[in-house]
Amino acid sequence: xxEHGEVQAVLQRANGQVGSIQLEAQDVHxxxxxxxxxxxxxxxxxxxxxxxxIGPNGAGKTSLLNAFSxxxxxxxGRLLYDGHDVTRLKPHQIARLGVARTFQNIxxxxxxxxxxxxxxxxxxxxxxxxxxxxxxxxxxRREEVANRExxxxxxxxxxxxxxxxxxxxxxxxxxxxxxxLGRALAMQPRLLLLDExxxxxxxxxxxxxxxxxxxxxxxxxxxxxxxxHDMGVVMDISDHVAVLxxxxxxxxxxxxEVRRDPDVIQAYLGEETEPRKATLEPxxxxxxxxxxxxARG
Ligand SMILES: Nc1ncnc2c1ncn2[C@@H]1O[C@H](COP(=O)(O)OP(=O)(O)OP(=O)(O)O)[C@@H](O)[C@H]1O
Ligand SMILES: [Mg+2]
Numbered sequence: 001x002x003e004h005g006e007v008q009a010v011l012q013r014a015n016g017q018v019g020s021i022q023l024e025a026q027d028v029h030x031x032x033x034x035x036x037x038x039x040x041x042x043x044x045x046x047x048x049x050x051x052x053x054i055g056p057n058g059a060g061k062t063s064l065l066n067a068f069s070x071x072x073x074x075x076x077g078r079l080l081y082d083g084h085d086v087t088r089l090k091p092h093q094i095a096r097l098g099v100a101r102t103f104q105n106i107x108x109x110x111x112x113x114x115x116x117x118x119x120x121x122x123x124x125x126x127x128x129x130x131x132x133x134x135x136x137x138x139x140x141r142r143e144e145v146a147n148r149e150x151x152x153x154x155x156x157x158x159x160x161x162x163x164x165x166x167x168x169x170x171x172x173x174x175x176x177x178x179x180x181l182g183r184a185l186a187m188q189p190r191l192l193l194l195d196e197x198x199x200x201x202x203x204x205x206x207x208x209x210x211x212x213x214x215x216x217x218x219x220x221x222x223x224x225x226x227x228x229h230d231m232g233v234v235m236d237i238s239d240h241v242a243v244l245x246x247x248x249x250x251x252x253x254x255x256x257e258v259r260r261d262p263d264v265i266q267a268y269l270g271e272e273t274e275p276r277k278a279t280l281e282p283x284x285x286x287x288x289x290x291x292x293x294x295a296r297g
Contacts, residue, residue: 019046019048019049020046021045021047021080022048022190023044023045023080023099023191023223024043024078025043025044025079026042026077026078026080027041027042027076027077027078028076028077028079029076030060030067030072030074030075031075036247037063037072037247038060038063039060040077040247041060041064041077041249043064043242043249045225046223046239046240048223050214050223050238050239051223051226051242052227052234052237052238052241052255053065053242053243054229054231054258055243055267056267056268059244059245059247060248063247064244065193065225068094068099069095069193070089070090070091070093070094071091074087097190098187098188098190098191099190099193100184100187100189101184101193101195102181102183102192102193102195102197103180103195104199106177106180108176108179108180108183109168111167111168112167113164113166114163114171114182115151115164115165117168118151118155119151120183121184121186122147122186157215158179158181158185158212160179163179174205174209177198178208181212185216190222190223191222191223192222192223192224194213194225195227196229197209197226197228198210198228198233199228199229206230210236210237213226234255236255238255240252240253240254241254241255243258243261243263243264245267250267251263
């Protein structure tokens with residue numbers, strides 16, 4: 001890159017158009033008593049990308065997501081969002097910044113309907129974010145109407161019209177995962193943290209979920225951080241992949257770079273294979289069927 005190109009790149013970054021760091025962990029340590037979940041992890045997530053976090057079971061992936069979303073106060077280090085220090089913020093404050101998430105073990109109100117779960121996500125967000133987000137709804141009625149429109153849009157987008165009145169606990173696991181994604185989307189996030197959104201799904205459900213993630217990213221301009229064990233999905237849809245092992249970042253790069261990284265291969269293939277342990281082989285899911293996945297690949 002010539003001098004001009006470098007200046008352009010810096011300007012673009014300064015303008016937040018391309019590739020500026022939206023979310024950053026700086027030397028993050030997280031301990032639970034004697035258990036070290038994160039042992040000095042640094043990671044930058046670029047504005048507008050899909051970033052994957054992979055690693056064997058117990059590597060610290062969920063812990064890092066929990067640190068980002070304010071759920072686990074970190075032991076040391078710093079967390080930044082749009083360059084601001086958010087290390088000590090509480091989950092609802094992080095949510096207010098436009099960060100939404102889903103959980104590895106679905107966190108929905110199982111006894112309530114799909115619609116109520118979506119509405120609840122919306123209400124929690126609006127009540128806590130009313131002033132800081134600059135939104136002001138003149139009347140409760142107008143707030144209700146606006147909320148409903150957003151929810152209807154989410155229902156439409158995720159194609160869950162047919163189950164809107166169903167009790168969440170009665171739904172198949174894959175659908176519950178989709179509803180949880182819906183609740184996160186109802187918050188109209190700028191950044192979405194997804195903890196194994198495709199775990200426990202069959203091939204078709206995975207295919208659907210991968211398509212939704214890509215559509216959210218492309219149509220709604222949402223930055224995505226994705227923990228996923230399915231390497232086919234990860235390699236297909238990610239711009240960057242961070243690899244954790246024993247609470248440390250042992251690899252980072254584009255999918256191709258990471259796939260060839262000897263440390264990463266060692267972490268995945270150097271130990272006995274456990275039931276949920278991922279391999280770097282492409283999955284059985286036929287992502288080629290999805291033109292977007294092919295276009296990105
Ligand atoms: N709330 C907690 N209390 C105590 N220890 C915890 C807690 N959460 C995580 N840990 C420990 O921290 C380490 C990292 O766990 P974490 O859940 O972040 O791993 P992970 O990479 O998400 O694994 P998996 O792929 O199985 O979901 C593990 O040793 C785990 O037992
Ligand atoms: Mg986890």
